[in-house]
Amino acid sequence: MRTAIARPRAAVPAALLAALLGLLLLLAAGPARAAGGVDAASAALKQTQVYVDPAMTGRFSEAQAADLAKKLEKADKPIFVMVVPATPEYPAATIAGDIRAEVGVVGVYAIWRGDQFKAFSDRKALPPASADRIAGAAFRAHPNDIGATVNDFVDQAIPQTKGSGVSGGGVSAAAIVVPVALLALVGGGGFLLLRRSKKRKAEQARAELAQLRTVVDEDITAFGEELDRLDFHPGAADADDAQRADYTHALDSYERAKRIMEQAKAPAEVRPVTEALEDGRFALATLAARREKLPLPERRVPCFFDPRHGPSVQDVDYAPAGGAARTVPACAADAARLESGRAPDVRTVDTEYGRQPYWNAGPAYSPWAGGYFGGGMLPGLLVGTVLGSALASPGYAYAAGVDPNGGADAGEYSGAEFDSGDFGGFDGGSDGGFGGGDFGGGGDFGGGGDFGGGF
Template structure:
């Protein structure tokens, strides 16, 4: 405690002189207000925002198109006669080379007019002041560039335009076309391909090779093939004759087997029908006598036709005659009974010997499905009574079978019975028999030379289409992989050409002559 008191005393002794030396605080004076200045007016500035005018892109393109057409008119004026004209802006051809090329063009067999122009002269792409885009849009593309020159000159011949640029992406390419209504056709398209493939990008070499190739006449194929046409025609005739003979022999072999089955069946029916006709009573009624004579004539014709039968056509005709004879017997019975003559109907399905059918019933063969068949009255009664009808059985290889199961051997038998004398055919109810007959006739037709040629052409077209589809898939894959570099690399692929049949504005030709040949390549 004593120590703290001593410390306070010491501090008081030190602070006393300092406080005594400091002056006393004076009172704060009141500030005097300053006189106010009159307000001054500030100048007013009026700001006018400049109006924005959008670029006239479409108008610029139209003006560029008009400039390109005007330029092409000037080029055409330089080529009134066959020759070559090089724009002074193109520096890749020397004057001596131009002289030699012009001499070659004038001495060529084909009338040629060739122009070498810069791509900028026919470029219609929009160029903005603030944009540095290098995109090129030519006024015309492909063969149409050369056709535009033809439109303005108006003389038939070969026209070629070499567009000068630094690369294909900038518009560099070679385009040529031949317009003519008369005269020979020249190898213009092949000349363009050959010139670009061998010599690009050397302008002098390209044009020299084109002039040499484009004046060669493109002869029709038949002229070159004429020396060989005789031999080829002879071989074709021999093949056609041999194939026809082979097809006939194969059909005759099949028909010979059919005759072995059908002739005994028809001969049996002719004998039975002859006995039935012979038992007819004599009559003095003219109508009955006429019907009896028609039946007798039909049976006699069937007998003679069967004796001379050589194929299915003969047996079918015999069956048709027998069906007509049986229909005549039904008509004769109706006249005798004083009834009207019935309409012709197909024969009884179970046995054609029963005569024309009278009604339709539902019937199913053993192991088959129900079907509607037209039958005679006796067979209809048996079917209604759940009895087995009398079916025409034919023995083949010591085995009796229903006649409709022999769809190939007795196809002519069924066709003949289900055909009227005027050629009208009825529908045969058994589907398996119809299919067997159709398959047989299809086999015969496929052996003919015309059918073989048709199959060969179909197989060839199928193979070519499958090959082209596979190549298109592979090429599309390549295009997908290389799409980014196809333009920049300056590839020599064929560019799509455009050819118009309409006359361009400012042209010198009232109409275009026929396009004979042409080609277009970028490089």
């Protein structure tokens, strides 16, 4: 009988837990949630402009966070500061984009993650190069001192940042730092619910990565076979330095793709793999043109129908089954097929409904497709498909740099849609910066460490 009673008490209904959690947060005078992560961080930043994960309070205390939040409130500038650990809750490849999308304010976003520090900014608030320069200077001036670094950054950024702040008025330490004690108040049911949710997300990520790994391994193998079939010898008498450079570039891209895929721990980390394969195939196309004494090819995205076909050579009109017509990039072979009234050679993948074109295989394939085609053009290419519907979300619109509203001014809400080019990338040069890559992933932190997935 005791067992029968204990089970329903542990499985507290989600609605009741949510109500209890909301009441506790109201009593704490802060919007942050019981668990850390991007959602809790963005909720706190909307109110206080400062967020510190509980795991980092030993290095940056609630009192320090409250003082910094007061400074920002007094300055009335759209500057946001995060101090978080280097954990999967704050993915290196997407944290900056996710936070900017969820907070939705044109401003400056300074993120201390683990032992690294970087600042991103909308151009209308502060030129990205300035944000990167200030962050690098602060990081170098105060090694391993989070408080001194972020305060130095804020002090320098305040006079240069345009727009007004968005602090909710009045600074509560509970709104800045997620209180560890709050978890105890929620009770055993809350712990079980959070653990169950986290476990489901982890299982889903593993399943999606396994699904992607099969497809990406096929892509890597296909590119390796292209290299094996290539009749080129760097030491041949007719080979010049430019040809050897193209060949080396292709080989390096192949090795990079294999290495990144072997180390991939999350679906988002697949994107730099397909980026490397796309880059390698273009190097082979360039090599072929040099050897045949033809004009060098235009840098174009891969064939829409199957990226393994290599760079596209022209745009064609195409309507997927059940979808509207749109213009897509095609390789010469698929363009010829369409012109003669035949179906293109479409890449299909395994799904629960059998083999399907990749664009009908679901949102798990967005990192794979994003690496090949880039963020900005994907929604247009895939409109009306299963994958296209997933990519039409506000968060993806941000990452792709879509700005249909024309852009908000500094300090104003811009939704999740803005020019990610203005917001800055990961190609900064500060010692605390995260060099290389873009918001889609890939690239290492420049100086002082490597997040592995590119922050």
